[in-house]
Amino acid sequence: MLAVPDIAPPQSRPAAGIAFWHIGFRPFYLLATVFAAITISCRVAQFAGWTGAHMIVAGPLWHAHEMIFGYAFAFILLVVHFGPMLLKPRVDGRDGQPA
Numbered sequence: 001m002l003a004v005p006d007i008a009p010p011q012s013r014p015a016a017g018i019a020f021w022h023i024g025f026r027p028f029y030l031l032a033t034v035f036a037a038i039t040i041s042c043r044v045a046q047f048a049g050w051t052g053a054h055m056i057v058a059g060p061l062w063h064a065h066e067m068i069f070g071y072a073f074a075f076i077l078l079v080v081h082f083g084p085m086l087l088k089p090r091v092d093g094r095d096g097q098p099a
Contacts, residue, residue, distance in 0.1 A: 045051050
C-alpha cells in the first residue's frame with residue numbers, strides 16, 4: 001500500500017513592516033490628500049489676494065484645463081489598472097462580444 005504523507009497546511013505569518021506600504025495605492029491616496037490640501041490653500045490665498053500674484057490662467061480656462069488633464073489622467077489610470085483584467089477571457093467561456 002502507498003503511504004500518504006501527512007502534509008500540514010502552511011502557517012500564515014503576519015506580514016512584516018507597516019501595513020501602509022503593503023498595498024500600492026495607499027501611499028498615492030495620502031499624497032493626493034496632501035496635494036489637494038496644498039493646492040486648495042494656494043488657490044484660496046491667490047483668490048484672496050494674499051500672494052500678490054495675478055492669476056496666470058483665468059477661471060473658465062483654468063477649469064477647462066483641469067477637466068481635460070484630470071479626466072485624461074483618470075482614464076489612463078483606469079486603463080492601466082483595469083486593462084489587464086478586461087483582456088482576460090470570461091468565466092463562462094464566452095468571448096464577451098454581443099450576439
